[in-house]
Amino acid sequence: MPTTLEIKLAPSELHDAAALRRAVSRKGKIAEEDIGMLTVSRRSIDARGGRPVYRLRVEVTDRNDPPEAEAPPAFQLQDVSDAPTVAIVGCGPAGMFAALELIELGLRPVIIERGKDVRARRRSLRAIQQAGEVDPDSNYCFGEGGAGTYSDGKLYTRSLKRGNYLKALQTLVAHGAQEDILIDAHPHIGSNKLPGVVGNMRETILAYGGEIRFGHRLEDVELSGDLRALIVRDEQGREYRLAAEAYILATGHSARDVYQLLHQRGVRLEAKPFALGVRIEHPQPLIDQIQYGQSQREANLPASSYKLVTQVKGRGVFSFCMCPGGLVVPAATAPGEIVVNGMSLSRRDSPFANSGTVVAVELEDLAPFGAHGVFAGLALQQRIEQTMFASGDGTQRAPAQRLTDFVDRRLSTDLPATSYIPGLHSAALHTLLPDSIYSRLQQGVRDFSRKMKGYYTGEANVIGTESRTSSPVRIPRDRKTYAHPELPSLYPCGEGAGFAGGILSAAMDGQNVARAVAAKVLG
Structure with a gap:
């Protein structure tokens, strides 16, 4: 029977088979020559102790153990040309x-x-x-x-x-x-x-x-x-x-x-709860410095990410769809609206990190749109998306503020560099968002800055609007x-x-x- 071990490796050792065998030998008190097959079944990064390490769950067999039977295929397909x-x-x-x-x-x-x-x-x-x-x-x-x-x-x-x-x-x-x-x-x-x-x-x-x-x-x-x-x-x-x-x-x-x-x-x-807010974009080296303590990442470390959550006035405020080394993209599905989303390529090598930062919207928050019945949440989404579009020049350029200006309710005189290809224009997002959304985002960012030192910076863009986190209809x-x-x-x-x-x-x-x-x- 395989033995399961939890081991740690330095990032530089991640692809070093000899280092893996040495770590298994130490943790399992097994002579290296007695180790049979090693199978990594889980891998994650742990940066809590200062220098990041990889945590691996490894299945270890003794070299004298008989080989295990091959697992059956995950699925078996058949010709359904004449099926119902x-x-x-x-x-x-x-x-x-x-x-x-x-x-x-x-x-x-x-x-x-x-x-x-x-x-x-x-x-x-x-x-x-x-x-x-x-x-x-x-x-x-x-x-x-x-x-x-x-x-x-x-x-x-x-x-x-x-x-x-x-x-x-x-x-x-x-x-x-x-x-x-x-x-x-x-x-x-x-x-x-x-x-x-x-x-x-x-x-x-x-x-x-x-x-x-x-x-x-x-x-x-x-x-x-x-x-x-x-x-x-x-x-x-x-x-x-x-x-x-x-x-x-x-x-x-x-x-x-x-x-x-x-x-x-x-x-x-049925109407259902959803979430709505903005997308916040930081320089990726800043996030790496905060999370890894490294502005220049060592080999085998990916662009770092974060997950943040707080409660403000009875509603959750949280990061969503965080894209390390990613891009902000236009996600409108109809003319006359501004919707943004995030993406990363496989290498996650963009110089920017972005994440949706959104507020939970509950059914009782939709009372001003009650005339729309089951579509109250959808009406709120559309109102904000169209307001964002109307603030611009009729293109997909998105309204934005520096993060510090967003919190201080101040129009930005200029904006940091961005990955958003259509471009940004300076806008007072605090006037474009409903106050119930803005005020919670404002306090949420303050809370996040206490949890993640360095997050609150004028080098970050706040971009409107992140409105398609989930459907407002079930x-x-x-x-x-x-x-x-x-x-x-x-x-x-x-x-x-x-x-x-x-x-x-x-x-x-x-x-x-x-x-x-x-x-x-x-x-």
Whole structure:
């Protein structure tokens, strides 16, 4: 039986096999010559003791132990060309992982995706970055792979008990992701690598009989006691009827038109809490100095990150989607709005670090938008995004302040360098945000500065607005069947339905929903 040891290595020793064997020998009191196979099952960085170290969980076998049997494959796919069809709306992680799970279970997925495939999507991203042109169907949120594909590819989730976390990671590795994601405490693929992984997943779905239709947009639903069919518009503007055994709705958190369509057709929706705020961008060397005590990182140390949280006037204020060595990107999904997000490439080698810094918005906070009913949170989002846009020059240049000026309610006379390609303009964010949001952010930054010395600096930009942390609307579903309580063939799924918050949690939700669909369709 393997022995599990927790060991520490200096960053310089991370890829030194001899150093690993020496550390295992010391910790386990095992002679080096008696050590058989070493397998690292977990890896994380610990900078709490001054100089950073790597903590590794290592499975150790004795050299005389018999070899263990090879583990069975994580998944086994089959040809489903002639199997019953399940329609999936949305080709993000929830939709794609649901499709792969359906194929494994013997059902044929047909995905409709309003956006473009990952390669064609790049043109849409260049248009919004360089010309300020927003394609409502193809952008940082919509298109093959969903929002996470071109906004970082972080895989960390606290929702490990919601599904088969390891299988989701193994699926990504099988399609080209680096094996490090299987052991890293905060796995990350990167926006330059993830599109290739997504493209490989598409090819697997197609190879086993599934179908993906890009540029096909959900226009209407046919209801008669249950969901009977989808009305879809194709790339040429022609409408057709798509009928299936079941329908998985995995549209992502920004498909506002889908919420409106369902509401108009009498499908029950619910308002839900979400979070809203700004994105704060620091020089990465400053964050490294704070976290590692090193402005010049030693070999094998990645760009450092942080996680901050506090309570202000009964609401959580917290960092969100922190991107070390990353970029701030424009994430609007319609003309006339400013939305920002963060991303990192696989090397995380940008000279900037950025993080969403947001305030929890509870249902009672939405009273001023009560006339919008279930869409009160959505109305708040839109109001702020459009206000941010109106403060500028009609492009995707984003309003910003120096962090110190933001706290002091002062217009910045100039702004630090930024990674945000469309550019920034100086604006009084304290007048553009609702005071209930601004005042909590203001105090939250003060609290963060006490927890993280050096965080509060005039060299940081505060950029508006980080408003798409999650959906402000939930599409309800039964806890056991995963189906909508009133429409047994409709399966709300992922972030857009309000049941996930990130790539991995959406992927696991897709797997869970697919199993529920198979249980109903196949019996």
